[in-house]
Amino acid sequence: MLRVRGRELLLGLAVAAVAMVGAWLMGWWIPRSGFRLFIPEELARYRGGPGDPGLYLALLGRVYDVSSGRRHYEPGAHYSGFAGRDASRAFVTGDYSEAGLVDDVSDLSFSDMLTLKNWLSFYEKNYEFVGKVIGRFYGEDGLPTPALTLVEAMIVKGLEASKQEMKEKQKFPPCNTEWSSARGSRFWCSRKSGGVSRDWIGVPRKLFKPGAKEPQCVCVRTTGPPSDQLPDNPTHRNRGDLDHPNVGEYTGCPPLAITCSFPP
Known part of the structure; x- marks a missing residue:
């Protein structure tokens, strides 16, 4: 307040x-x-x-x-x-x-x-x-x-x-998510996850926001320059936003997998 x-x-x-x-x-x-x-x-x-x-x-x-x-x-x-x-x-x-x-x-x-x-x-x-x-x-x-x-x-x-x-949601669209007591949790990315249509799929990552108690699952672009660089910048590593300081990998999920599953 x-x-x-x-x-x-x-x-x-x-x-x-x-x-x-x-x-x-x-x-x-x-x-x-x-x-x-x-x-x-x-x-x-x-x-x-x-x-x-x-x-x-x-x-x-x-x-x-x-x-x-x-x-x-x-x-x-x-x-x-x-x-x-x-x-x-x-x-x-x-x-x-x-x-x-x-x-x-x-x-x-x-x-x-x-x-x-x-x-x-x-x-x-x-x-x-x-x-x-x-x-x-x-x-x-x-x-x-x-x-x-x-x-x-x-x-x-x-x-x-x-x-x-x-604008942030366009950069880091929310993952698709599902949970059941029998199968546990599943996060995955698609071309329209989180209600955001785009021409890339991305991979699930944790997004840590200042002040938020828990990270949010978002889809992160894996190729091209980072979102804060110009598309024709020749110095980028062709890793999209994978190196963004506020995102982190899910333990136990392959780094470039578009689906992450976590048993109960």
Whole structure:
């Protein structure tokens, strides 16, 4: 969990990154005509029950009319706890208790913020935006608060981290894996292991990542120059990424075998 000072620094750096992409990621700040400002007590009346004025929910301070999805949100439905409030945190945690149905997302991770982004995109696409909740994410003037700015900043950082992770996955695709109590474990590589399609197969190796408790099985290219060298570099040893400092062989598995089996 990030400390307050660390988050303040992150906010300063990432807000600058947001500004570089031009428009805000999901149009959160784009003015829209006809939207209302709700105080939480007013929004709480919109739970879809008898005599209620409607069926609304809020996500990151944005209010959506979910009447068309009534069977999911009306009283007694599985997601009824989301109605009439901003329960942004529960969209990530899955905690549908009263303690979990809250809008505090201050300690969530970058990947959690990307999950919220995806949920927001879902509601933007499928339901009508009707207003904003005055409180954590929007002020009485309807403008974003520092808390929402931080959320957007973390989404930017999360997108950058996701892009880097995808680049790493292309370099070291995860192995295919299987396990059974009778046969033990088997790791193997193919041209589409780990969901990554490529023109090489590779061999199973342990990938040690900083901060990870256990190594991950990845497929490592065995020919050509290392990934961090230019293809026409004449000095490489034609061993692909086999000599990368963060990868290691599996004991008992032939160095160039595309399948490694380990009995129980």
